[in-house]
Amino acid sequence: MPDHKDVRAILVRAARAEARRDGSRTIEAEHVLLAVAALEDSAAARLLADAGLTEDAIRAALDREWEQSLAVAGIAVRMGLLPEATPDGDRDPQIGESTKLLLRRGMDASPKGARFGSMRILFGLLDSERGRVARALQTAGVDRIALRAKAAEALAAGTR
């Protein structure tokens, strides 16, 4: 298992790649979630997978959240039918507001002062009822509160 510094570097790189692929100018919480799900050999990724949240399932849930939110504005779009744009491979997306929030929430999780690993990041991701991540989990029928409790349990047991 890679040590916590490697995990952080892997996460940042993967989340940035997700943002690029998404055509986003910022790294948002949903990109971090996909990066956590893609981690190999990680308790956080296993926790997600056990809840049915594989990378593919998360992508599908995010698309569905997008479609449903557009439907609120009276717009019917099927994501698969949207014209594709070539992503900007050179773009360097910066940390977005939702990512700053999730990092702060992860930092506030107990035990305080412990090192920052993927489980703490996952807790931060799950610790909000607002935003695209919470809404996507809701469309997927995932019990976010129960999942957050499991992440908190793992943190308390010493998982980073």
Add this chain to the structure above:
Amino acid sequence: MTDLVDPEDPAAGLAAVVALRRLADRLEDSQVERAMRAGWSWSEVAEVLGVTRQAVHKKHARRLVAAGVALRRR
């Protein structure tokens, strides 16, 4: 699966704003690319979008060059 569509719910309404921005960004990226592949000039694209030629160039040129689109000079 749960339905998120409740027009009376501010959370849904605000999420729609975010979703529309994402949609506009995606459409801009794909349609500017399509126009430039079809031989439009930056000035023509800029005029339709209602922005300056410099703005559209700054936003899209690097991406389209990397994507192998042959760009006209003007």
